[in-house]
Structures are given as structure tokens and as C-alpha cells.
Amino acid sequence: MTIDVEALRENLCHTFCRDVGVVAHGEKTIAVSLPMTGRDGDNFMAYVTEMNAGWRVSDMGSTLMRLSYEHDLAKLLSGARERLYQAVLGESGLAEADGELFIEVARDSLPFGLFALGQGITRVEDLGLWTRPRVESAFYDDLGEIISSIVPAESRTEGYVVPHVPDAENYPVDYFIKTGRRPLYVFGVLNRDKARLTTIILQHLSKYAESFESMIVYADMDDVPKLDSKRLIIAANDIVPSISDRAAIVQKIQHRLAA
Incomplete structure (x- = not known):
């Protein structure tokens, strides 16, 4: 049996696009609902802001906020888990500022930025499973x-x-x-x-x-x-x-x- 690659590609693109919600979030930001869910069952949200050279893709602090509902972040993100947390950010290409996780990408790299944020959020959320x-x-x-x-x-x-x-x-x-x-x-x-x-x-x-x-x-x-x-x-x-x-x-x- 031969797989029709182009038909499969078209079907996947259609499915991904159908599952991605895009709405305005204020005057300068777009909220994108990613087809990825957290441990609470809710879809991850990415907030996209236009910059001079491209896009800033952010979680608006929602990831660490969700972790804080179940854990003391000062204790959770300390010692070995702090180093793992920093490694996750580095490997995902993410940065953090005041609890906000984000990545800045070129104008033609927005899909990459969305997937990188989603992947990073998933791995950071899993740190909550690392109880003592x-x-x-x-x-x-x-x-x-x-x-x-x-x-x-x-x-x-x-x-x-x-x-x-x-x-x-x-x-x-x-x-x-x-x-x-x-x-x-x-x-x-x-x-x-x-x-x-x-x-x-x-x-x-x-x-x-x-x-x-x-x-x-x-x-x-x-x-x-x-x-x-x-x-x-x-x-x-x-x-x-x-x-x-x-x-x-x-x-x-x-x-x-x-x-």
C-alpha cells in the first residue's frame, strides 16, 4: 500500500488549523489556543505580540501560576529541580521574566515559536510531578x-x-x-x-x-x-x-x- 503523502499533509494541516483557536487579546496581542493540554485538561494558551523584528510568544505567567496552586514554587524550583527547570528552558529556547515564559522568533517563524512554547510548558508542568x-x-x-x-x-x-x-x-x-x-x-x-x-x-x-x-x-x-x-x-x-x-x-x- 502506498501512502498518499500530499493528501495526508493536507489532512494534517486542516486538522491542526481546525484545532488552533485564534482570538484578539487586547489591542496588540493575539491569544492562540494550542492543540495541547495540561494536566488539568485545559488547552495551553500562547499570547502573541508583534515586535519590530518578529513575534514574542508568551504564556503570560500561566504555567508557573498553575504550578503554584499545588506547590510552593520556592521549594519546588530549588536544588536539583531548579537546575532541571533551567535546562528545560534552555533546551526549549525559552526565557523567563517575573514568572512569564516566552520566546522571541523571527516574523516567518511563528509556528516554531508556538510549538516551542507548548513543548516547554509541557515539560515545566511535569516538574510538579517530582514530589519529594x-x-x-x-x-x-x-x-x-x-x-x-x-x-x-x-x-x-x-x-x-x-x-x-x-x-x-x-x-x-x-x-x-x-x-x-x-x-x-x-x-x-x-x-x-x-x-x-x-x-x-x-x-x-x-x-x-x-x-x-x-x-x-x-x-x-x-x-x-x-x-x-x-x-x-x-x-x-x-x-x-x-x-x-x-x-x-x-x-x-x-x-x-x-x-
Whole structure:
């Protein structure tokens, strides 16, 4: 069967045009209803203003306003999610000014500007799905995947309870890795609370456990207060400042496996 490309093109163009609503919005702005919907089921709106060299396509602040109904934006757009937010804007070609997302395009590039805004809005809205439990789950899943990719199952234990240690069940190790020499205890640190807990665990194990080495993998070291990180760095043998530095995690673990 041969596809009639021109007929399909005409049908798609007709359908897209039918689904795009265009109305005046004040004297100098046009409101365009895009054939894309948010999580609330409403169509995204783009507001188009003519400029000397082309068009400014904006959401008029509606995207962040919708997010603010469910989230504290100061907390939502902070740390790793703030960096993801900025990456989304950059990849979509969008800028932000006082909560307004927009893109400026040449006169003959309005369709591109509309699609770029719609795509960017969709990705920014998805940041609202990254609740704290989901962020934690993603971090620990990523750490577990990295470790399991380089350490055989028989040489690793998750949630390890160190033997012959008083109250050992209250001082668990995220990952025990068997090496040719001293065992390696790996801890994932997402936030201040986990940094403090890990410091306490390492201090207890240093006092009562047999000789071991410890390694800390941060989700992002910049998200943990400096004083808490300082205490943890003193207690640990080695650190990786960010889970994104996969190569460093792999290198440090493999170095110990080979010893």
C-alpha cells in the first residue's frame, strides 16, 4: 500500500488549523489556543505580540501560576529541580521574566515559536510531578542501578546490617560491597537529614565495627548545608559530590574491587 503523502499533509494541516483557536487579546496581542493540554485538561494558551523584528510568544505567567496552586514554587524550583527547570528552558529556547515564559522568533517563524512554547510548558508542568518521595526514589534507584551494573550480585548487599556491632539494626549501611581487602560501605545522601544520619552511622561503626572503608554519593552536594557536609566528610573516607558524575562513582568502586 502506498501512502498518499500530499493528501495526508493536507489532512494534517486542516486538522491542526481546525484545532488552533485564534482570538484578539487586547489591542496588540493575539491569544492562540494550542492543540495541547495540561494536566488539568485545559488547552495551553500562547499570547502573541508583534515586535519590530518578529513575534514574542508568551504564556503570560500561566504555567508557573498553575504550578503554584499545588506547590510552593520556592521549594519546588530549588536544588536539583531548579537546575532541571533551567535546562528545560534552555533546551526549549525559552526565557523567563517575573514568572512569564516566552520566546522571541523571527516574523516567518511563528509556528516554531508556538510549538516551542507548548513543548516547554509541557515539560515545566511535569516538574510538579517530582514530589519529594519521587525525587528520593529516583536518586536511590539511580544509585542502585550504578552499583548493580559493576558489582556482582554475590558481592553486594543493600540495607546491610554490620555484624558484631551493638544495636546494629539501628545503624544500617545503604550498600555493602565485598572487595579484596576491607569491605566498602556506600551511602547515598540526598539531603541534610540523610547527611546527619550517615555521619552518626559512620561514627558508630568506626567505634564498634571491624575495619572498613566508606564512600558517600551525594544527589547534589550543594543541596546539603556546608556544616553538615563538613562533618560527614570528616567521618567518611571518600565522596562523590553528585550522582550525575557516574564515571567517578564507577572508577572509585572499581578501584577498590581490583585491590
